[in-house]
Amino acid sequence: MLASGFETIKFEVVKPGMFTTVQDLGRFGRQMQGVPVAGAMDSAALRLGNIMLGNNENAAGLEITMVGPTLKVISGEACFTVTGAEVGVSKNGASLQCWMAHRLAPGDVLSFTPPKSGGARAYLCVSGGFDVPLSMGSRSTYTRGGFGGHEGRALKTGDVLKTLTPDPLWAESEGLSCPPALRPSRDPEAPLRVIPGPQDDAFTDEGVETFYSSEYAISNSADRMGYRMEGPIIAHKGAPDIISDGICLGSIQVPGHGQPIVMLADRQTTGGYTKIGVVCTVDLGNLAQRLPGQKVRFVKSSVPEAVSLLKQEAALFDGLRQLRAQWRSRPSETRQQQKCETAATSGSLSVIVNGKPHRVEWEISN
Numbered sequence: 001m002l003a004s005g006f007e008t009i010k011f012e013v014v015k016p017g018m019f020t021t022v023q024d025l026g027r028f029g030r031q032m033q034g035v036p037v038a039g040a041m042d043s044a045a046l047r048l049g050n051i052m053l054g055n056n057e058n059a060a061g062l063e064i065t066m067v068g069p070t071l072k073v074i075s076g077e078a079c080f081t082v083t084g085a086e087v088g089v090s091k092n093g094a095s096l097q098c099w100m101a102h103r104l105a106p107g108d109v110l111s112f113t114p115p116k117s118g119g120a121r122a123y124l125c126v127s128g129g130f131d132v133p134l135s136m137g138s139r140s141t142y143t144r145g146g147f148g149g150h151e152g153r154a155l156k157t158g159d160v161l162k163t164l165t166p167d168p169l170w171a172e173s174e175g176l177s178c179p180p181a182l183r184p185s186r187d188p189e190a191p192l193r194v195i196p197g198p199q200d201d202a203f204t205d206e207g208v209e210t211f212y213s214s215e216y217a218i219s220n221s222a223d224r225m226g227y228r229m230e231g232p233i234i235a236h237k238g239a240p241d242i243i244s245d246g247i248c249l250g251s252i253q254v255p256g257h258g259q260p261i262v263m264l265a266d267r268q269t270t271g272g273y274t275k276i277g278v279v280c281t282v283d284l285g286n287l288a289q290r291l292p293g294q295k296v297r298f299v300k301s302s303v304p305e306a307v308s309l310l311k312q313e314a315a316l317f318d319g320l321r322q323l324r325a326q327w328r329s330r331p332s333e334t335r336q337q338q339k340c341e342t343a344a345t346s347g348s349l350s351v352i353v354n355g356k357p358h359r360v361e362w363e364i365s366n
Helices: 043-053 205-213 281-288 303-328 332-338
Strands: 010-015 020-023 061-065 070-075 078-084 088-091 094-096 102-104 109-113 121-126 160-162 192-196 215-218 226-230 241-246 251-253 261-263 270-273 275-279 295-300 346-353 356-363
Touching: 043 061, 043 078, 043 121, 043 281, 043 303, 192 281, 192 303, 205 275, 205 295, 251 270, 275 281, 275 295, 281 303
Parallel strands: 192 295
Antiparallel strands: 010 070, 010 160, 020 061, 061 121, 070 109, 078 102, 078 121, 088 094, 088 109, 192 275, 215 226, 215 295, 226 261, 241 270, 251 261, 251 275, 346 356
């Protein structure tokens, strides 16, 4: 029991969904031993969900792919939020908003329907984070290796999940909404920004031009390991093979068939195909929210731009932390009227990022 008198929450999996796994931010420091990082495909969405609830940003959540699970609360109370793709969420049959913190109690049933307006992956975050055994320092599921997460696999009917001890002020997050201005862009039409190399010199000038000027479609074989593309062939100068070297997140391999493959969370640790570039980290969540058949374009970027983009994303996290602090410290007389299931349609807040004040305003249009 917690000091507040509440138990950590337990769920029964009534329906598992299409492919639902426990994920945190990944398993780092083991690639030298051949162990993939794994972790959330849209890491920013998971981090924002955890920030809303006062969790450690690396707390484990459920990564929901397209069709979500049905979960019944066996015992305990908690707050939860759903981030990432705008899936349909309901509690006991009543529709709830994504990107907002809601309360759970014993007997409640959570269910999900596929995304209403695009997106492939949503994240269910719960106060305290999901409690599964640490495997090499992470709770992330790596299904190809059968370890991590809940028994190294996707959820099944009858599984029971519990949570870790939450933040002492977990209940104060109820009703907090993450405004659109503090969410990362997931525009399905936006090109993916690419840092050239490390083997871009292995391709002909025409091959490089083809890569940056063409439109590719995500193939049906795309998965957590990598997104294979289908489109114009990218020509090599010679053989496509190299002595195997490390594969970083977002690397774009081009095997002999000339079709690019963007390597993602469950990627192998090394590979022997030439890499024409690396997708900027902030754009990987955008790619992870796209489905087979959707189009992808690439645009040349640079290391300084990639660093700037990461700083902009970090400002979103800082802004939400400050918004959460303001929400939790609001006057007690206003709390009751703010505890409703409808988020504000507009608002503003002042945040300080790197010592500079910024004012964030948002408005939700119908």
